[in-house]
Amino acid sequence: MVSRRVRALKLVVTLAAAVLLLCTPAFAAGQRDVLLVGNSGDGTVDVFDAHSFQRLDAINAIPDGNTPRDPIQALAYPTLVSREGIDYVQDIALSPDGRVLYVSRGYLGDVAAFDMRTHAMLWRVEVNSLRADHLALSPDGSRLYVSALTSDAVEAIDTRAGRIVGAGAAGDWPHTIGFSPDGRTLYSGSLGVQLLDGAAGQPPPTDGRHWLAALDPSTLRIERACELGAGIRPFTLTPRGDVAYLQLSYYNGVVAYDPLHCRTLARLDLPYSDAARRLSPQQYPNEAAQHGIALSADGRWLCSAGTIDDYAALISLPAFRLATTIAVGQEPGWAVNSPDGRYCFVSSRGARANTVSAISYASQREVARFATGKHPQVELSARIPAS
Numbered sequence: 001m002v003s004r005r006v007r008a009l010k011l012v013v014t015l016a017a018a019v020l021l022l023c024t025p026a027f028a029a030g031q032r033d034v035l036l037v038g039n040s041g042d043g044t045v046d047v048f049d050a051h052s053f054q055r056l057d058a059i060n061a062i063p064d065g066n067t068p069r070d071p072i073q074a075l076a077y078p079t080l081v082s083r084e085g086i087d088y089v090q091d092i093a094l095s096p097d098g099r100v101l102y103v104s105r106g107y108l109g110d111v112a113a114f115d116m117r118t119h120a121m122l123w124r125v126e127v128n129s130l131r132a133d134h135l136a137l138s139p140d141g142s143r144l145y146v147s148a149l150t151s152d153a154v155e156a157i158d159t160r161a162g163r164i165v166g167a168g169a170a171g172d173w174p175h176t177i178g179f180s181p182d183g184r185t186l187y188s189g190s191l192g193v194q195l196l197d198g199a200a201g202q203p204p205p206t207d208g209r210h211w212l213a214a215l216d217p218s219t220l221r222i223e224r225a226c227e228l229g230a231g232i233r234p235f236t237l238t239p240r241g242d243v244a245y246l247q248l249s250y251y252n253g254v255v256a257y258d259p260l261h262c263r264t265l266a267r268l269d270l271p272y273s274d275a276a277r278r279l280s281p282q283q284y285p286n287e288a289a290q291h292g293i294a295l296s297a298d299g300r301w302l303c304s305a306g307t308i309d310d311y312a313a314l315i316s317l318p319a320f321r322l323a324t325t326i327a328v329g330q331e332p333g334w335a336v337n338s339p340d341g342r343y344c345f346v347s348s349r350g351a352r353a354n355t356v357s358a359i360s361y362a363s364q365r366e367v368a369r370f371a372t373g374k375h376p377q378v379e380l381s382a383r384i385p386a387s
Contacts, residue, residue, distance in 0.1 A: 033339040036380040039373030043088030061103045073109040080107045093137040098384030104132040123162025139183040147174040168220025172208030180241040186215040189232030203250035203281040226262035236295045252289035273309040292334040297341030305332035329353030336379045347376035
């Protein structure tokens with residue numbers, strides 16, 4: 001009787017240990033939790049361990065040189081750089097199996113694919129725009145969508161062939177793009193044409209269509225277009241897809257928006273830091289007061305990167321109320337969740353920063369800050385093969 005109980009106890013312990021092992025991200029089926037950081041200033045993509053925050057790798061995203069391959073793009077390039085600055089990495093995406101990295105290369109005007117293990121460039125395709133802007137990958141990984149900003153379009157790239165296979169209108173200067181949680185709708189937020197000068201102390205106006213456009217991913221036809229009246233910056237959607245939390249050009253706050261019926265649900269003004277109060281809107285980096293937003297995995301928190309305020313704001317849900325602000329590096333500009341949902345990673349792009357802050361949702365404080373390459377433009381959390 002005793003031996004049977006001992007054997008039963010050993011079996012229970014063994015099974016429990018097996019379950020624990022399988023449920024631990026660092027050991028799950030040879031996968032590793034990582035944070036990828038695209039650095040627009042030096043053309044690299046850093047790979048960090050998402051738990052220890054150690055840099056594991058750095059991928060050269062411009063192995064073919066730091067000037068455009070396309071001769072027409074090359075003619076415009078000196079003017080673009082003198083006016084807007086260097087932008088070698090505007091956005092990044094990762095194939096579902098974690099083996100292929102996609103990079104939109106800003107003012108080089110193209111999108112390139114890289115082998116994550118060997119770093120070899122697999123293909124490169126020219127975008128019909130002076131800037132290859134933000135990216136979104138279809139859930140099955142077969143199509144990569146890129147904002148062709150100055151062409152007022154979103155273009156679709158066949159990821160296997162490395163060629164453009166479609167395009168659709170998406171307002172004026174489409175910028176951030178992303179899929180609905182069910183993968184059936186591609187949303188595009190457009191900035192409007194940002195070439196006008198504003199009155200002293202006032203945000204410069206923008207021309208055209210500031211659309212949160214819902215596109216059919218297969219045809220890139222517009223299903224509906226919500227006009228917001230201001231440039232649309234990063235946004236995140238609730239799991240049901242019925243609320244978008246988004247940021248607008250020059251607005252130091254977050255908007256709760258119904259993208260299905262094109263209506264504003266609420267606005268939350270966020271506090272200005274002492275340094276931010278001294279800035280005129282013309283001095284806001286990239287015309288954004290807040291830039292970068294993440295919804296926690298449990299739906300209880302929004303994490304907003306306060307670009308002009310040098311903080312990360314934690315906003316409680318469903319109350320939609322500011323809980324706290326947490327000091328981070330200079331000019332934070334992107335926010336993503338860690339793969340395990342414990343942290344909000346906030347990258348800071350300022351010349352005195354080049355860092356990522358790990359913000360704990362549980363403790364509501366910064367638990368780590370680590371160095372990146374030059375001008376960490378975007379971040380991406382993922383699980384990749386340990387190899």
